[in-house]
Amino acid sequence: MNVRIGMLSFAHMHAYSYAACLKQIADGSSFGVDLVGIADDDPVRGQEAASQFDTRFFPSVEALLEEKLDGIVICAENARHRPLTELAAPRVPHILCEKPIATTLADAQAMIDVCAAHGTRLQIAFPVRFSPPVQRLKAILDEGTLGRIYSVKTTNHGRMPGGWFVDQALAGGGAVLDHTVHVIDLLRWFWNTEITEVYAEVGHSLLHPGLGIDDAGLLSFKLGIGAYGTLDSSWSRPESYPTWGDVRLEVLGERGIARVDAFNQNLGLYSDQTGKGQWVHWGSNADLSLIRDFVDMIATGREPFITGYDGLKALEVALAAYRSAERGEPVSLPLAMGAETAPLHPSERAIPMAPLQEEDCTGAGGGEA
Amino acid sequence: MRRVGIVGAGLIGTWHAARWKQLPVELAGFYDTAPEMAAEAVAEFGGRAFDGLDDLLSAVDMVDVCSPTPHHRMPVLAAAAAGKDIVCEKPLARCLDEAKEMVAACQAAGVRLFVAQVVRFFRQFSQAKAVLDSGALGQPGFIRAVRGGAPPDPGHRTWFADFEQSGGVIMDVSIHDLDYAHWCFGDVERVFARGLTFAGVEPYDHVLITLRFRNGAIGHVEGSWAYPPGRFHTRFEIAGDQGLLEFDDMVPAPLTVTLRSESDGSPQAPGIPRPHSPLASHDDPYFLELAHFLNCLESGDAFLVSPQDGLEAVRLALAAIESIRIGRPVYLDEFEGSVV
Numbered sequence: 137m138n139v140r141i142g143m144l145s146f147a148h149m150h151a152y153s154y155a156a157c158l159k160q161i162a163d164g165s166s167f168g169v170d171l172v173g174i175a176d177d178d179p180v181r182g183q184e185a186a187s188q189f190d191t192r193f194f195p196s197v198e199a200l201l202e203e204k205l206d207g208i209v210i211c212a213e214n215a216r217h218r219p220l221t222e223l224a225a226p227r228v229p230h231i232l233c234e235k236p237i238a239t240t241l242a243d244a245q246a247m248i249d250v251c252a253a254h255g256t257r258l259q260i261a262f263p264v265r266f267s268p269p270v271q272r273l274k275a276i277l278d279e280g281t282l283g284r285i286y287s288v289k290t291t292n293h294g295r296m297p298g299g300w301f302v303d304q305a306l307a308g309g310g311a312v313l314d315h316t317v318h319v320i321d322l323l324r325w326f327w328n329t330e331i332t333e334v335y336a337e338v339g340h341s342l343l344h345p346g347l348g349i350d351d352a353g354l355l356s357f358k359l360g361i362g363a364y365g366t367l368d369s370s371w372s373r374p375e376s377y378p379t380w381g382d383v384r385l386e387v388l389g390e391r392g393i394a395r396v397d398a399f400n401q402n403l404g405l406y407s408d409q410t411g412k413g414q415w416v417h418w419g420s421n422a423d424l425s426l427i428r429d430f431v432d433m434i435a436t437g438r439e440p441f442i443t444g445y446d447g448l449k450a451l452e453v454a455l456a457a458y459r460s461a462e463r464g465e466p467v468s469l470p471l472a473m474g475a476e477t478a479p480l481h482p483s484e485r486a487i488p489m490a491p492l493q494e495e496d497c498t499g500a501g502g503g504e505a
Numbered sequence: 506m507r508r509v510g511i512v513g514a515g516l517i518g519t520w521h522a523a524r525w526k527q528l529p530v531e532l533a534g535f536y537d538t539a540p541e542m543a544a545e546a547v548a549e550f551g552g553r554a555f556d557g558l559d560d561l562l563s564a565v566d567m568v569d570v571c572s573p574t575p576h577h578r579m580p581v582l583a584a585a586a587a588g589k590d591i592v593c594e595k596p597l598a599r600c601l602d603e604a605k606e607m608v609a610a611c612q613a614a615g616v617r618l619f620v621a622q623v624v625r626f627f628r629q630f631s632q633a634k635a636v637l638d639s640g641a642l643g644q645p646g647f648i649r650a651v652r653g654g655a656p657p658d659p660g661h662r663t664w665f666a667d668f669e670q671s672g673g674v675i676m677d678v679s680i681h682d683l684d685y686a687h688w689c690f691g692d693v694e695r696v697f698a699r700g701l702t703f704a705g706v707e708p709y710d711h712v713l714i715t716l717r718f719r720n721g722a723i724g725h726v727e728g729s730w731a732y733p734p735g736r737f738h739t740r741f742e743i744a745g746d747q748g749l750l751e752f753d754d755m756v757p758a759p760l761t762v763t764l765r766s767e768s769d770g771s772p773q774a775p776g777i778p779r780p781h782s783p784l785a786s787h788d789d790p791y792f793l794e795l796a797h798f799l800n801c802l803e804s805g806d807a808f809l810v811s812p813q814d815g816l817e818a819v820r821l822a823l824a825a826i827e828s829i830r831i832g833r834p835v836y837l838d839e840f841e842g843s844v845v
Contacts, residue, residue: 268783269759276762392764400759401782403633407641407748416750418632419759420785 138168139434142200143209144220145176146185147300148234150261150423151211155189157427158209169431175200201227206434210234213306214313218243221258225250230257232430236317236454237447239308241471244451248444259430259440260447262321264383266425267398270322273385277326282389285327288365289388290319294381296371302349310349312338312457315369317450318383321442324449329360331449335466336457343372355457378404379415507799508533510565512558512580513572514546517594521569522550524792528799536561537572562587567802569795570594573664574671578603585614592619592798596680596822597815599672601842604819608812619798619808620815624681625688626790626797629752633743636750637689643747645690646722650682653729654737656708666708673702674710676822679728682741683714683825684810684818686726689743692719692817697834698825701731714825736780758782 141158143151155171162169173192176182186193194200201208201223207230210220217238224231231251237260238244251258264270276282292315300306301314320331339352352370359365373381383398401419406412429441452471460467507530511518514537525532534552537543543554555561558580562568568584569592570577577598584591591611597620598604611618624630637645653674657665664670671677675698687693693716700712711731716724732738740753758780766775773779786792801808823842824835 266785268785269781272760272781272783281762281764391766392762394760394762395757396760397757398759400757401629401784403629403636404751405636405641405748406750408643409641409747416632416636418629418752419782420628420788425785 138162138170139431140170140172140204140206141209141431142172142194142203142205142207142228143174143185143211144197144200144224145210145212145216146174146181147176147178147213147216148211149297150234151185151209152188153423154209154211154232154261154427155185157421157424158431159189160424161428161431172203172205173200197223206230207232207430209430213300213303214308215239215243215306218247221247222250225254225256225258228256230259230430230434232259232261232427233444233447234261235321235447236308236313236451237444238451239313241448241452241455244444244448248448251444257433257440258444259433260321260442260444260450261426262318262442262446262450263422263426264318264322264398265325265442266422266429267383268420269396269398269400270383270385273387273394273396274326276394277387281391282387282394283391285361285363285387285389287363287388288323288359289386290323290365291368291382291384292316292319293368293373294371295373295375295377296344296347296351302347304349307349309454309458310340310347311351311371312336312353312355312369313451313454315371316353316355316367316454316457317447319367319369319385320450320453321446322383322385323359323365324446327359327361331357331453331456331469332360333358333466333468334453334456334460336460338458338461339370343370350458353457353461355453357453376412378413379417506531507566507802508564509567509569510552510555510561511535511546511569511571512561513537513570513576513594514539514542515571515573518569518571519546519549520791521571521592521795522546524789524795525569526550527786527792528796530567530799533565534561538576558583562589565589567592574599574676575664575669578607581607581618582610585610585616585618588614588616590617590619590802592621592795593815594621595623595684595815596672596676596819597812598819599670599676601816601820601823604816608816611812617802617808618812618815619794619801620810620812620818621794622681622684622810622815622818623790623794624685625809626793628784628788628790630685630741633741633750633752634689637743637745641748642743642745642750645720645743645745647724647742647744648686648690648722649725649740649742650686651727651729651738651740652678652682653711653727653732655732655734656710656730668702668707668710672822672826673712674728674730675700675702675712675714675825676819678730679712679714679726679825680818680822682726682728683716683821684814685741686716686718686724687814687817687821690718690720690722690724693717693724693821693824693837694719695834695836696821696824696828698828700829702826702829706731712825712829716821754782 171191175194175197183193208228210233335356341347342352355367385396387394402415405414456467510533514535532552535543535546536555697715709731714726742751760781761778763778828835
């Protein structure tokens with residue numbers, strides 16, 4: 137029997153990539169998948185998406201949740217992950233929620249709790265774990281090839297995505313929240329460890345004057361395995377840059393160094409039709425593997441590969457970075473629940489509802505979508 | 506479930522076997538003129554080691570011909586006569602008459618023939634074709650391609666170094682790019698080539714091929730078995746009147762590992778970066794080409810590589826060899842295969 141999937145909101149542009157992946161799986165693999173429908177608080181956006189992916193638009197979330205779904209994909213604004221998860225958890229047994237899991241630790245914990253109370257499996261969308269270069273690095277690290285690990289220098293650069301991503305109330309933070317969680321999740325996964333201390337420099341409207349939210353960040357951290365590292369989580373790639381951004385990792389150990397540029401399987405395209413150079417990714421589509429994994433989890437009844445707790449711990453590091461930047465000193469982890477920093481720069485902007493055209497952090501949809 | 510048998514249990518035969526194992530087919534086994542090769546493959550991949558080609562043909566629905574180039578004709582003709590659908594490794598044949606005979610026999614027998622021009626299934630090449638087809642480059646005008654490395658390992662694959670059997674670097678290596686260029690730009694009008702093929706420097710071989718397409722576009726293909734030891738190199742670019750597309754596998758890889766000293770069990774020399782460019786298993790080009798073959802048998806759709814395409818690739822390679830021999834351009838509409 138086919139796995140029945142619904143999608144809640146297309147506010148986050150990754151929804152378009154995930155929907156394309158669901159259609160691709162439905163079109164030709166051992167998994168049977170039905171994209172049952174889409175609900176969206178922006179009916180124009182929702183109807184357009186439903187028509188694009190040849191599925192039904194549901195005017196209310198509740199109506200979609202009554203469709204006996206096996207799984208739901210939540211791609212709402214960050215601050216809306218919690219209320220949608222609370223609606224879905226009693227009715228749908230599997231949830232895939234876009235990152236970051238939420239904007240506060242209390243919201244993240246509430247999502248984990250409501251899913252646990254209903255026996256619903258909650259998975260967080262960290263597709264970079266499925267990037268083949270990153271998976272190969274994980275295997276090399278597991279083999280112990282580099283010996284004792286000294287340091288990890290990392291970046292997750294991107295373009296400033298605009299829209300609700302720069303609205304403090306909906307996004308919960310700017311570049312630091314948007315782009316810290318992917319790499320921190322990788323590091324926790326690589327070594328089954330936690331970040332124990334964070335120092336951060338955060339730039340507000342630094343690269344985009346007047347933006348009103350943080351658009352640059354540099355985290356310096358300690359890991360439970362005894363290594364130290366940095367993460368540049370800035371929206372520092374201009375519109376003229378040939379791709380959306382990067383995920384780069386340099387792991388230095390006692391025996392050598394491994395360097396990953398996870399999305400560097402590209403063709404260089406220089407077209408007068410766009411007036412700039414572009415990189416066309418030919419590597420494997422990590423989003424497709426993420427979605428296959430989610431469907432496989434449903435079909436086989438196993439536990440999620442990436443849990444709500446993983447989402448919470450990555451969020452915690454981003455929140456600690458904001459606190460460190462505010463205080464000008466390193467912050468120890470874990471943070472006390474509910475003690476995270478309040479929004480630093482509340483936005484005065486109205487809530488934008490228009491769909492966004494740009495990709496953000498993971499380059500999702502750059503593949504075969 | 507369809508049953509597939511592999512003829513030729515060498516390197517390509519085992520590569521294909523690993524991919525067949527991931528597809529919904531039964532791997533019936535292997536036939537190889539060297540029985541110990543078939544036995545080794547069976548030990549790794551399962552199935553039976555067949556005593557003869559006829560034994561294999563009576564136990565399968567599909568035949569995957571992975572034997573050395575001069576030994577494609579016989580199993581293809583036998584499989585066609587037995588009514589089995591066929592995958593044939595590139596090049597389809599060593600000479601044009603054989604290739605034509607094989608295509609005609611499959612057509613007459615009503616069996617399907619898929620020539621495994623695998624480069625069309627490499628994601629960087631298929632993605633580039635999609636960009637070209639999207640019109641982002643405008644009208645296509647120029648294609649350049651490089652494929653080369655050191656000579657094939659003389660200890661294991663001696664038939665490659667024998668021009669009579671392999672057709673040298675043009676027939677074995679550059680045929681990939683000749684087929685790709687033909688796929689992208691259409692029919693070739695003339696070929697001119699210079700190289701080491703007849704220079705008496707075996708096992709080294711090298712060629713610089715010049716192509717002119719019927720649509721006016723120009724092509725350049727370099728193939729090499731004359732580079733120093735090290736990484737095999739592939740590179741291409743496609744230029745049109747509105748854009749340029751580039752690929753080079755010598756740019757920094759998505760993953761490199763460099764070690765300070767010999768680590769336990771690692772063959773890697775200290776200080777030398779080891780590049781990795783991994784893909785998900787469902788994006789592996791050999792998996793993709795065999796899955797494509799299977800899907801087309803199910804659906805009845807045409808193969809991405811038609812038998813005529815496989816034949817044309819052989820013709821282009823032979824024309825390049827002929828051009829080196831005679832020192833003049835070879836026009837494809839007059840070229841029916843040389844004796845070399």
